[in-house]
Amino acid sequence: MKTIQAAIAFAFILFTINPAFAQYGNGYGNGGYGNGYGGGGYGNGNGYGSGRMSQGMGGQSNFNTKPKEVPVEETVAKIMEDMKTELNLDALQEIAISNVLTESIKEQGILLKNESSSQEDKISQIQALSEVTNKRVTQFLDNGQKEKYTIYIEQRKNQTGTKKSKKKK
Known part of the structure; x- marks a missing residue:
């Protein structure tokens, strides 16, 4: 009985911690706190998040931009x-x-x-x-x-x- 409770508690902790880390850099290793304060990861990480703050302040990500189609x-x-x-x-x-x-x-x-x-x-x-x-x-x-x-x-x-x-x- 204690092993089942322990497994449920472990799963609960695992599922609540993962979204908390995801807010600081798209998960583990794509820049942000999961990869140290120095900003790294894969491209658009700025050390404190995955570029979401810079995108909101006028910056643009180079990965998702398409050239505009001319009518x-x-x-x-x-x-x-x-x-x-x-x-x-x-x-x-x-x-x-x-x-x-x-x-x-x-x-x-x-x-x-x-x-x-x-x-x-x-x-x-x-x-x-x-x-x-x-x-x-x-x-x-x-x-x-x-x-x-x-x-x-x-x-x-x-x-x-x-x-x-x-x-x-």
């Missing part, structure tokens, strides 16, 4: 701003092409988020989507604008190529 409409607006001046688009063409680009960018986002596809599959699907989008855009252009559009697309490809080479350096 599709904003991206299309920037593209259309350039394209409108380069190709001398009228209002109807501008609306039609912006709808095509919006749909294309949304599909591209879906393709990129698809985790079941390999990287090579994603690249080939995006290239195919790009070709379809270019064909759909050229349907709204006259012959002079089509020539300007092919030059515009080539310039954009060259711009992204130079950006990629700068990132590699």
Whole structure:
């Protein structure tokens, strides 16, 4: 009988102490009091807690931050701003092409988020989507604008190529 009471008392103490230590640094060894006053552990421990105090005071953790997604409409607006001046688009063409680009960018986002596809599959699907989008855009252009559009697309490809080479350096 005493062993059962001792086991229950031990379990009770164990379960009440664990949350108490967890308040000072996410458990044992992730920084905070469990790892000494010197702050250590795995990254965001500051010695007196796991960064919760610093996050509450304006600091941010580097582990859980994602780059903000730019809205599709904003991206299309920037593209259309350039394209409108380069190709001398009228209002109807501008609306039609912006709808095509919006749909294309949304599909591209879906393709990129698809985790079941390999990287090579994603690249080939995006290239195919790009070709379809270019064909759909050229349907709204006259012959002079089509020539300007092919030059515009080539310039954009060259711009992204130079950006990629700068990132590699």
